[in-house]
Amino acid sequence: xxxxxRDVNDRRLPRVAGPCSLIIFGVTGDxxxxxxxxxxYDLANRGLLPPGFALVGFARRDWETQDFAQxxxxxxxxHARTEFREEVWQQLASGIRFVAGDxxxxxxxDELRRVxxxxxxxxxxxxxxxxxxxxxxxxxxxxxxQLRRSGLAxxxxxxxxxVVIEKPFGHDTQSARELNKVVGxxxxxxxxxxxxxxxxxxxxxxxxxxxxxxAMYEPIWNSNYxxxxxxxxxxxxxxxxxxxxxDGIGAARDVIQNHLLQLLALTAMEEPNSFLAxxxxxxxxxxxxxxxxxxxxEKHSARGQYAAGWQGGVEVKGYLEEDGxxxxxxxxxxxxxxxxxxxxxxxxxxxxxxxGKRLGRRVTExxxxxxxxxxLPFSSTATQELSNNVIVFRIQPDEGMTVRFGSKVxxxxxxxRDVNMDFAYGxxxxxxxxxxxxxLILDVLLGDPPLFPRHSEVELQWKILxxxxxxxxxxxxxxxxxxxxxxxxxxxxxxxxxGRMWRRP
Amino acid sequence: xxxxxxxxxxAVAAAINEERRRMGSPTVGMVLTLLxxxxxxxxxxxxxxASIAAREHPMRVIALIERPGRDTAHLDAQxxxxxxxxxxxxxxxxxxxxxxxxxxxxxxxxLLPDTPVVAWWPGEAPDNPSSDPIGMHAQRRITDTNNxxxxxxxxxIRLSNYKxxxxxxxxxxTTPWRSMLAAxxxxxxxxxxxxxxxxxxxxxxxxxxxxxxxxxxxxxTKIVHDKGPGITKVVLKTTQGEVSLSRPDGRVAxxxxxxxxxxxxxxxxRNMAELLAEExxxxxxxxxxxxxxxxxxxxxxxxxxxxxxxAKAPIKSKTSAKSASSKTKTDSAKAxxxxxxxxxxxxxK
Numbered sequence: 001x002x003x004x005x006r007d008v009n010d011r012r013l014p015r016v017a018g019p020c021s022l023i024i025f026g027v028t029g030d031x032x033x034x035x036x037x038x039x040x041y042d043l044a045n046r047g048l049l050p051p052g053f054a055l056v057g058f059a060r061r062d063w064e065t066q067d068f069a070q071x072x073x074x075x076x077x078x079h080a081r082t083e084f085r086e087e088v089w090q091q092l093a094s095g096i097r098f099v100a101g102d103x104x105x106x107x108x109x110d111e112l113r114r115v116x117x118x119x120x121x122x123x124x125x126x127x128x129x130x131x132x133x134x135x136x137x138x139x140x141x142x143x144x145x146q147l148r149r150s151g152l153a154x155x156x157x158x159x160x161x162x163v164v165i166e167k168p169f170g171h172d173t174q175s176a177r178e179l180n181k182v183v184g185x186x187x188x189x190x191x192x193x194x195x196x197x198x199x200x201x202x203x204x205x206x207x208x209x210x211x212x213x214x215a216m217y218e219p220i221w222n223s224n225y226x227x228x229x230x231x232x233x234x235x236x237x238x239x240x241x242x243x244x245x246x247d248g249i250g251a252a253r254d255v256i257q258n259h260l261l262q263l264l265a266l267t268a269m270e271e272p273n274s275f276l277a278x279x280x281x282x283x284x285x286x287x288x289x290x291x292x293x294x295x296x297x298e299k300h301s302a303r304g305q306y307a308a309g310w311q312g313g314v315e316v317k318g319y320l321e322e323d324g325x326x327x328x329x330x331x332x333x334x335x336x337x338x339x340x341x342x343x344x345x346x347x348x349x350x351x352x353x354x355x356g357k358r359l360g361r362r363v364t365e366x367x368x369x370x371x372x373x374x375x376l377p378f379s380s381t382a383t384q385e386l387s388n389n390v391i392v393f394r395i396q397p398d399e400g401m402t403v404r405f406g407s408k409v410x411x412x413x414x415x416x417r418d419v420n421m422d423f424a425y426g427x428x429x430x431x432x433x434x435x436x437x438x439x440l441i442l443d444v445l446l447g448d449p450p451l452f453p454r455h456s457e458v459e460l461q462w463k464i465l466x467x468x469x470x471x472x473x474x475x476x477x478x479x480x481x482x483x484x485x486x487x488x489x490x491x492x493x494x495x496x497x498x499g500r501m502w503r504r505p
Numbered sequence: 506x507x508x509x510x511x512x513x514x515x516a517v518a519a520a521i522n523e524e525r526r527r528m529g530s531p532t533v534g535m536v537l538t539l540l541x542x543x544x545x546x547x548x549x550x551x552x553x554x555a556s557i558a559a560r561e562h563p564m565r566v567i568a569l570i571e572r573p574g575r576d577t578a579h580l581d582a583q584x585x586x587x588x589x590x591x592x593x594x595x596x597x598x599x600x601x602x603x604x605x606x607x608x609x610x611x612x613x614x615x616l617l618p619d620t621p622v623v624a625w626w627p628g629e630a631p632d633n634p635s636s637d638p639i640g641m642h643a644q645r646r647i648t649d650t651n652n653x654x655x656x657x658x659x660x661x662i663r664l665s666n667y668k669x670x671x672x673x674x675x676x677x678x679t680t681p682w683r684s685m686l687a688a689x690x691x692x693x694x695x696x697x698x699x700x701x702x703x704x705x706x707x708x709x710x711x712x713x714x715x716x717x718x719x720x721x722x723x724x725x726t727k728i729v730h731d732k733g734p735g736i737t738k739v740v741l742k743t744t745q746g747e748v749s750l751s752r753p754d755g756r757v758a759x760x761x762x763x764x765x766x767x768x769x770x771x772x773x774x775r776n777m778a779e780l781l782a783e784e785x786x787x788x789x790x791x792x793x794x795x796x797x798x799x800x801x802x803x804x805x806x807x808x809x810x811x812x813x814x815x816a817k818a819p820i821k822s823k824t825s826a827k828s829a830s831s832k833t834k835t836d837s838a839k840a841x842x843x844x845x846x847x848x849x850x851x852x853x854k
Contacts, residue, residue: 004721004722009793012783085771090771124692124768
C-alpha cells in the first residue's frame with residue numbers, strides 16, 4: 001500500500017512503528033523495569049510509537065492492570081531518559097494490560113490470548129504482537145510451547161508475530177542449538193530477535209560509519225599496519241544480586257561470547273555490499289568462521305575471581321563470599337583470551353579479548369594498536385617516550401573515539417611524545433541520541449533486523465569459546481585478583497609472552 | 506563571559522582561541538556555525554534557544570545584533586565559551602551605526618573553517634535570503650513566517666524566491682502533525698477525499714500543513730479558523746469515514762481512524778530550542794517544504810475547474826468501497842486519476 005504522505009525525500013518524518021503490542025514475560029525483573037519499560041516510554045515521548053500501541057505484562061503476581069500500570073509508571077519516572085510528560089504517559093497508560101499467571105499453565109495463556117484479541121478489537125493493534133522473553137532461558141521451552149498451543153504464535157495473513165530473546169543464547173554450542181530448535185519450531189528465523197544491547201549503541205554503529213564512510217582508515221586496517229587489537233569490557237561492580245544467574249555462567253559466557261565477539265566481528269569484517277541485514281550478516285559470519293584459537297590455550301588465556309578488597313573507595317566482598325555463591329565455585333569473573341583470524345587481512349594480528357567484574361573502572365572499548373613506524377629519523381632519546389599509535393573506539397561510558405599519536409614536545413630540543421586526541425560522540429542529554437534499548441525495541445517493532453545476531457553467528461561464537469571453557473573447567477579454582485585493579489597476574493603474563501601489554505583503559 | 510568593546514572581528518577570534526587555550530584546549534567537534542540575524546528585542550530568546558540546541562549540535566553561534574542609528578560605526582562583542590550553557594561557543598556581536606549594514610564583514614572572519622553555515626532570522630527576514638549578504642554564505646537559511654504580520658504575503662515571497670536550502674520554523678512546527686497523519690495513513694483507512702485543517706487565525710504553520718496535504722493528496726483542502734492554540738484539528742475525509750486528529754489544548758490529541766478505536770496521542774507544542782534542533786539535524790535542501798509552499802497557493806486559490814473534477818472521484822469510489830480493509834488496494838489504485846487531475850491546476854497558475 002502506497003502512503004501518499006510518505007516520501008523518501010521527507011527526512012523530517014521519523015520511522016514510526018505500525019500498530020502493534022509488546023508482551024513482556026518477566027516484567028518484575030530488573031531488566032524489564034530499568035531498561036525495557038523506560039525505553040518504551042522514551043520511544044512514545046519521541047513520537048515513535050503508534051497511537052494504538054499496547055503493552056502487556058505477564059507475571060506470577062496477584063496484580064490488577066492498575067497495579068502493573070503503577071509499576072510501569074514508577075520505572076519510567078525513575079529510569080526514563082527523557083522528561084516525564086503526563087500527556088505521553090496517558091497515551092501509553094491507556095494501552096497497558098496485565099495478565100497474572102503461570103508460565104506452565106494453560107489457563108494463563110488462554111487468558112493472555114483473550115487479552116491480545118481484546119487489544120486487537122479495542123486498541124487497533126491489528127494482530128501484530130511481539131513477545132519479549134525477559135526470563136531465564138531454562139523457561140523458554142515452556143513459554144514457546146504455550147505460545148504455540150494457545151495459538152498466540154500464529155499471525156493472521158497481513159499481521160506479524162515476533163519473539164525477542166535476551167542473551168545468554170545458551171551456555172555452549174549444544175545448548176545454543178537446542179534453544180534455537182525450540183524457538184525455531186514456532187517462529188521462523190526472521191521473526192526471532194536476539195537482543196544484545198551493545199549492538200544498539202550509537203558508537204557501535206558509528207564504528208561501521210567510521211570504517212566504511214571514510215577514506216583514511218580502511219587503507220591501514222590490516223596486518224601491514226595493525227600490530228594487535230584489544231577489546232575490553234570492564235565493570236567496576238561485582239555480581240550484585242545476580243548470583244543465581246552468574247554462578248556457573250562466568251565472564252566468558254556472559255560477555256565474551258556475544259558482546260566481545262560481535263565487536264570483534266564489526267572491527268575485523270570486510271566491507272559489506274550494503275547495510276541490509278543479510279549483507280552485514282554474511283560478512284560477520286565470514287570473519288567469525290575464520291577465527292582460530294592458539295594451539296596452547298593455557299598459555300594464551302587467563303581467568304580469575306575477584307577477591308575481597310577496596311574498589312573506588314568502598315570495601316567490597318570477594319566473589320566467593322558473595323551471597324548465594326558456593327565458596328568452592330570455579331566460575332570466573334575475569335576472562336581474557338587471544339584469538340587470531342586466518343585470512344589475508346588479519347594474518348599475524350592477534351585479537352585480545354578481556355572481560356571482568358570489579359575492575360578499576362567501568363569501560364568498554366575497542367583499541368586498534370598500530371605497528372611502529374618502520375624507521376624513526378630521530379635520535380634514540382627523542383623518541384624514547386613514543387609508543388605505538390592507537391585508535392580507540394570508546395563504546396561506554398563517554399562514547400567517542402581517541403587517537404593516540406606522537407607529537408613534538410614544545411621547546412628547543414626535538415623530542416616526541418604521545419598525545420591523545422579525543423572525539424566525544426554526540427551528547428547524551430538530547431532526545432536525538434537514543435539509548436540502545438530504544439533503538440532495538442523500535443527495530444523489533446519495525447521488523448528491521450541488522451542489529452540482531454542470527455543463530456548462525458551465535459553458533460560460530462560458541463565454537464570459539466567451547467574449547468576454552470572445557471579446558472578451564474578441568475583446572476579448578478581460578479586465580480584470585482584484587483578488586484579495583486585490572487585483573488589477575490596470569491592476564492599480564494599472557495600478554496608478556498607475546499611481548500605486549502594490556503592498555504590501561 | 507568576555508566583553509570586548511569597540512573591537513574588531515579578528516580580536517574576537519583571538520579572544521575565543523585564548524579562552525579555549527585557557528581551558529586546556531579541549532577538542533571540540535563543532536559541526537557548524539549558526540549565524541543569528543536579529544535585533545535587540547529577539548536576541549535573548551534566540552541565543553538561549555541556540556545554546557540549548559548546541560547540546561545536540563556542537564556549534565559556534567554568532568548573533569549579529571543590529572543597532573543602526575546615528576552612533577559611530579563600531580562593534581561590541583560578548584563571548585562565552587563552553588560553560589553551563591552548553592558545549593558550544595556563543596558570540597553576541599552588536600553592530601552600531603553604519604556597521605549594521607555590513608554584518609557580513611564581521612561574520613566572515615568568525616566562521617568555522619570548512620564546516621556548514623546556517624543563517625537564522627528569528628524575526629523579520631529579507632525577501633530573498635539566499636542573496637542576502639549574510640544568507641549567501643549559508644547553505645541553510647531559516648526564516649520564521651509565524652513571526653511576521655503579513656504571513657500570507659510572506660509565504661508567497663518565500664515561494665517566488667525559493668532556493669534549495671531555504672526553510673522555515675513555521676514549517677518545522679508541523680512535523681509532529683505530519684508524522685502522526687502519515688502514521689494514520691499507513692493503515693487501511695481508505696482514500697482521502699477532502700481535508701479540513703482547523704487552527705487559530707493568522708498562522709503560517711496551518712497554511713503550510715494544509716499546503717503539504719493539498720500537494721500530497723491532491724484533494725480539496727480548506728482551513729477553518731478557531732481560537733487555537735496553534736493548529737487544533739485536522740480531518741481527512743476518506744472513502745471509509747474520517748481520520749481526525751484533534752488537539753484542543755495544545756498538548757494531548759485524540760486520533761480517530763475508521764474501523765479502529767479512538768486513542769490519545771501526545772502532541773505537545775514545542776519550544777524554540779527543540780524546533781531549532783530539528784532544523785539543524787539535516788542541512789540538505791528540504792524539497793518537501795517547497796512542495797508545501799506550492800500547496801499553499803492551491804489552498805488559498807482553489808480553481809473551480811480542478812475542484813469539480815475531484816468532486817467526481819469520491820462519488821465513483823463510494824460505490825466500490827463499502828467494506829473494510831480488503832478494499833484498500835483498489836482505493837489506493839484510484840489515487841492515480843486524482844494525481845492527473847491536479848495537473849491542469851498547475852497550468853492555470
